[in-house]
Amino acid sequence: MSSTQDPKATTMDPASQKPAKKKSPVSRRGFLQGSGVGAGVLTAGMLASPEEAAAQAAAVSTAAVAITLNINGKMLKATVEPRVTLLDCMRQYLDLTAAKRVCDRGTCGACTVIVDGKVMYGCTMLAIDAQGRKIETLEGIAARKHPIIQSFVNNDAQQCGYCTPGMVVASKGFLDRNPSPTFEEVKKGLGGNLCRCGTYVGIRKAVLEAATELKGGAKTNA
Amino acid sequence: MPDYSWPPMDKRRVMGKRFTRLDGIAKSSGAAKYPSDFGAKDLLYAVILGSPHAHAKITRIDIADAKAHPGVTAVRIISAEGKEMNWVGQEIASIAATTELAARDAARKIKVDYEILPHLVHEHDLAKAGPRARPAGEQTTGEPEKGFQECQTVVEGTYNIPVITHCCLEPHGQVIQWKGDSIEYWPSTQNVSGIGGDLAKALGVPVTNVHVQMEYMGGGFGSKFPSDLWGAECAQLSKESGGRPVTLFLDRAQELMLGGNRPSVFAKVKVGAKDGKLHAWQSETTATGGFTGGGMNADLFPYVFRDLPHRKVNHTAVSINTGSARAWRAPNHPQQAYVTFSAMEDLCAAMKVDPLDFFSNNIKMVRQASLRDTYLRQLQKGAELIDWKKNWHQRGDMAKGPIKRGLGLGFATWGGLGHDSKCRTTIHPDGTVEVELGTQDLGTATRTMIAMVVSETTGVPHTQIKIRLGDSRFPASGASGGSTTIGGVSVSSRKSSMNALEKLFEKIAPLLNTTPDKLEAVDGSIRVKSEPAKSMSWKAACQKLGIQPITEMGENVGRNAPREGLISQGVAGIQMADVSVDIETGVVKMNKLVIVQDCGLVVNPRTAESQAYGAGIMTICAALCEERIADQQTGLTLNPDMEFYKLAGAGDIGEIIAHMDIHPDNDKRGIIGLGEPVAVGGIAAIGNAVANAIGVRVPTIPLTPNRVLAALKQSGHVNGRSIA
Numbered sequence: 001m002s003s004t005q006d007p008k009a010t011t012m013d014p015a016s017q018k019p020a021k022k023k024s025p026v027s028r029r030g031f032l033q034g035s036g037v038g039a040g041v042l043t044a045g046m047l048a049s050p051e052e053a054a055a056q057a058a059a060v061s062t063a064a065v066a067i068t069l070n071i072n073g074k075m076l077k078a079t080v081e082p083r084v085t086l087l088d089c090m091r092q093y094l095d096l097t098a099a100k101r102v103c104d105r106g107t108c109g110a111c112t113v114i115v116d117g118k119v120m121y122g123c124t125m126l127a128i129d130a131q132g133r134k135i136e137t138l139e140g141i142a143a144r145k146h147p148i149i150q151s152f153v154n155n156d157a158q159q160c161g162y163c164t165p166g167m168v169v170a171s172k173g174f175l176d177r178n179p180s181p182t183f184e185e186v187k188k189g190l191g192g193n194l195c196r197c198g199t200y201v202g203i204r205k206a207v208l209e210a211a212t213e214l215k216g217g218a219k220t221n222a
Numbered sequence: 223m224p225d226y227s228w229p230p231m232d233k234r235r236v237m238g239k240r241f242t243r244l245d246g247i248a249k250s251s252g253a254a255k256y257p258s259d260f261g262a263k264d265l266l267y268a269v270i271l272g273s274p275h276a277h278a279k280i281t282r283i284d285i286a287d288a289k290a291h292p293g294v295t296a297v298r299i300i301s302a303e304g305k306e307m308n309w310v311g312q313e314i315a316s317i318a319a320t321t322e323l324a325a326r327d328a329a330r331k332i333k334v335d336y337e338i339l340p341h342l343v344h345e346h347d348l349a350k351a352g353p354r355a356r357p358a359g360e361q362t363t364g365e366p367e368k369g370f371q372e373c374q375t376v377v378e379g380t381y382n383i384p385v386i387t388h389c390c391l392e393p394h395g396q397v398i399q400w401k402g403d404s405i406e407y408w409p410s411t412q413n414v415s416g417i418g419g420d421l422a423k424a425l426g427v428p429v430t431n432v433h434v435q436m437e438y439m440g441g442g443f444g445s446k447f448p449s450d451l452w453g454a455e456c457a458q459l460s461k462e463s464g465g466r467p468v469t470l471f472l473d474r475a476q477e478l479m480l481g482g483n484r485p486s487v488f489a490k491v492k493v494g495a496k497d498g499k500l501h502a503w504q505s506e507t508t509a510t511g512g513f514t515g516g517g518m519n520a521d522l523f524p525y526v527f528r529d530l531p532h533r534k535v536n537h538t539a540v541s542i543n544t545g546s547a548r549a550w551r552a553p554n555h556p557q558q559a560y561v562t563f564s565a566m567e568d569l570c571a572a573m574k575v576d577p578l579d580f581f582s583n584n585i586k587m588v589r590q591a592s593l594r595d596t597y598l599r600q601l602q603k604g605a606e607l608i609d610w611k612k613n614w615h616q617r618g619d620m621a622k623g624p625i626k627r628g629l630g631l632g633f634a635t636w637g638g639l640g641h642d643s644k645c646r647t648t649i650h651p652d653g654t655v656e657v658e659l660g661t662q663d664l665g666t667a668t669r670t671m672i673a674m675v676v677s678e679t680t681g682v683p684h685t686q687i688k689i690r691l692g693d694s695r696f697p698a699s700g701a702s703g704g705s706t707t708i709g710g711v712s713v714s715s716r717k718s719s720m721n722a723l724e725k726l727f728e729k730i731a732p733l734l735n736t737t738p739d740k741l742e743a744v745d746g747s748i749r750v751k752s753e754p755a756k757s758m759s760w761k762a763a764c765q766k767l768g769i770q771p772i773t774e775m776g777e778n779v780g781r782n783a784p785r786e787g788l789i790s791q792g793v794a795g796i797q798m799a800d801v802s803v804d805i806e807t808g809v810v811k812m813n814k815l816v817i818v819q820d821c822g823l824v825v826n827p828r829t830a831e832s833q834a835y836g837a838g839i840m841t842i843c844a845a846l847c848e849e850r851i852a853d854q855q856t857g858l859t860l861n862p863d864m865e866f867y868k869l870a871g872a873g874d875i876g877e878i879i880a881h882m883d884i885h886p887d888n889d890k891r892g893i894i895g896l897g898e899p900v901a902v903g904g905i906a907a908i909g910n911a912v913a914n915a916i917g918v919r920v921p922t923i924p925l926t927p928n929r930v931l932a933a934l935k936q937s938g939h940v941n942g943r944s945i946a
Contacts, residue, residue, distance in 0.1 A: 149247065
């Protein structure tokens with residue numbers, strides 16, 4: 001679902017998973033003024049209907065909108081411009097700073113989060129599009145004391161630590177899907193995350209150790 | 223004066239153990255707060271507008287619309303009309319606003335007109351560089367011409383290494399709040415004790431007005447020492463915005479273009495051997511460090527094996543229109559190692575000798591005589607770890623099929639003497655040991671190692687020592703650069719803790735019916751050395767202090783340190799690489815990288831190995847994928863991002879073995895820094911392994927598939943068979 005196709009995306013109530021009753025804060029007039037689109041566009045048939053125009057409005061207006069995000073099981077509210085990424089929304093509006101902004105272009109993985117069970121880059125998703133989805137961040141994974149966190153420490157899988165949050169989340173998401181990985185699978189599974197200090201040797205071991213821990217179960221309270 | 227010397231190797235209880243880092247959980251749980259994580263209710267976001275041109279003069283600048291943009295609190299002109307911009311990204315204006323997006327929108331509203339001027343962004347062609355190339359040192363030893371005539375084998379080659387960038391994951395930047403006389407400064411820095419003074423100077427305020435704090439930082443690698451223009455701008459924006467805190471961090475493109483880079487080297491080398499011994503060396507090198515040129519200590523060529531009879535070296539520095547170089551982990555050494563050991567490996571190939579034998583036979587050419595035996599021992603160890611005798615072959619893998627395997631070798635050296643450092647240890651009546659010093663932990667486990675040193679000294683478990691660093695109000699320590707930190711902080715924290723302990727002993731001795739010199743602090747208790755049964759728990763002893771804690775200082779003075787014997791300098795290391803190359807695709811795959819490194823007394827082998835792994839991986843990045851690409855047509859850097867500026871990932875590095883050369887001969891030299899030397903020899907080792915595999919030298923790194931295929935094509939043959 002993307003905001004350019006479904007204007008309701010911005011007004012979904014994440015708790016009920018139903019469209020919220022509240023009116024979209026983005027008015028059609030505001031959109032047309034903001035985007036510099038004249039009435040001629042409508043009459044020329046470029047936008048087929050007022051509904052479509054409203055959909056575009058949600059996408060391109062810079063007016064801030066109130067959103068609610070389901071992060072680590074908590075409903076968090078923020079008022080952000082539609083162009084704010086999920087990552088920046090977390091870091092700049094919600095004080096959730098574990099995920100880091102590094103490349104800001106979906107390459108390095110420092111902003112990795114888990115959305116509806118899928119490992120994603122927080123910098124490649126708009127905050128308004130993240131409404132109605134279940135977002136899991138390192139803060140949530142740490143609160144539940146997932147064994148991957150201790151295994152990173154045991155294997156000294158970190159130096160400066162700036163890539164580490166993304167690595168930990170990516171590792172957790174990887175183990176969710178593949179609880180018994182081979183070493184080769186670990187290397188591939190973490191291919192979407194980059195480290196500058198060069199901590200991969202420890203990280204690869206940490207993921208294998210956490211996999212063993214998770215299967216053993218008894219040793220941790222995860 | 224107490225005896226500060228380290229306990230003998232076999233008597234140490236804490237130092238030398240494989241402890242995990244104390245801030246590990248903070249980092250892996252996301253709780254660690256970096257300067258760029260700083261949040262405050264009234265925080266403002268600042269951005270820098272940079273030049274879109276590599277060389278241009280500003281003819282007009284108009285910030286009126288930017289100032290009027292909603293949410294903007296301050297706009298400052300950095301480069302006024304008439305100012306020449308000398309690289310893409312060079313700072314023109316700074317903007318602060320209530321949101322980052324508002325600041326970026328406002329930056330786009332700044333109108334700048336330019337007079338475009340000619341630029342140069344490539345350094346390798348001296349003919350095109352013209353007056354921007356400057357001679358930067360020439361040296362002659364012996365009689366090079368005669369020397370080469372005496373050689374039975376002489377090879378010539380070119381060896382090129384491009385500019386690479388630091389690409390710190392946390393970009394350069396800071397948060398600053400300037401309110402009245404107080405400047406609160408949260409930088410991402412390698413220089414907690416020094417950076418406040420640097421900022422104060424730039425702002426023209428007393429240094430005492432600036433308070434620096436930093437718990438964690440996201441990578442520096444030599445590029446984060448000064449407060450920089452961005453620090454001063456951030457401070458001024460805060461002041462002009464009524465004293466609200468301002469966060470200003472470079473964006474990714476700026477980080478790669480402005481945040482620092484390592485100079486290139488383009489080398490033409492001639493090297494010759496006489497009777498199996500290195501006899502003559504000649505190198506002509508060209509490099510750039512950006513607009514300021516690119517100096518290099520030509521005295522280092524040839525690297526490590528420097529004491530050969532005849533040599534002639536000269537260096538040319540070229541100024542180009544790109545951001546300036548900064549110190550990059552072991553400045554100059556990786557490039558010089560690459561050029562030196564590539565040429566010497568080519569010499570070995572021409573002589574058809576095993577490089578392992580060649581370097582062993584030439585060990586007397588190693589300039590630092592004290593390291594010669596260490597190198598020989600390390601060569602042996604490395605050969606064992608990579609199975610050199612079994613896997614090495616003459617140049618060109620004769621195996622059938624397109625996958626060719628080869629081995630290569632490189633050497634490293636570095637100083638690593640501890641910098642000046644002061645430390646304060648307080649023993650509190652409740653038994654808490656508090657250690658304060660203005661150093662920083664870049665991810666090298668400095669916190670953990672200080673705690674281990676203090677634990678070794680006081681007998682209090684290292685996990686219970688309260689380490690406080692990252693604050694300019696603590697006793698000053700040097701900047702963390704050049705592998706100088708561990709030497710500095712281990713001496714200062716050892717001395718301050720031992721001085722404090724002496725005071726505690728004076729208090730406790732009468733209670734145990736003895737004298738202070740007869741006491742020792744071990745395993746959480748204070749006891750009489752000769753009668754261990756006569757003891758008192760640490761906690762009980764500290765309670766005797768009443769309400770008055772003991773606070774003592776300790777100091778390392780770099781220049782005096784070697785005499786005291788706790789630390790020293792000068793290390794040896796070797797790197798060996800095992801690669802497979804697909805000659806149909808040109809893809810180089812790392813099988814194994816072996817690092818054998820001495821750094822004297824190793825405080826924590828686990829975190830030392832991590833340093834070595836990381837540095838090894840950095841050399842793999844540089845050897846196989848990292849390169850800043852500039853376009854002469856437009857003057858632009860084409861890959862100021864992380865998609866096309868390539869770093870290796872978890873699947874690209876093969877197996878890495880880091881063997882710390884822990885040996886009584888090394889240990890007795892005391893503690894020596896480690897970060898730099900392990901980052902030196904890998905590039906040469908990998909390049910040599912590729913040449914050993916495919917039978918030809920690929921002259922320019924990174925060894926990308928197109929370069930490997932081009933070298934094969936140019937040679938016209940693979941392993942003796944024509945591929946024409």
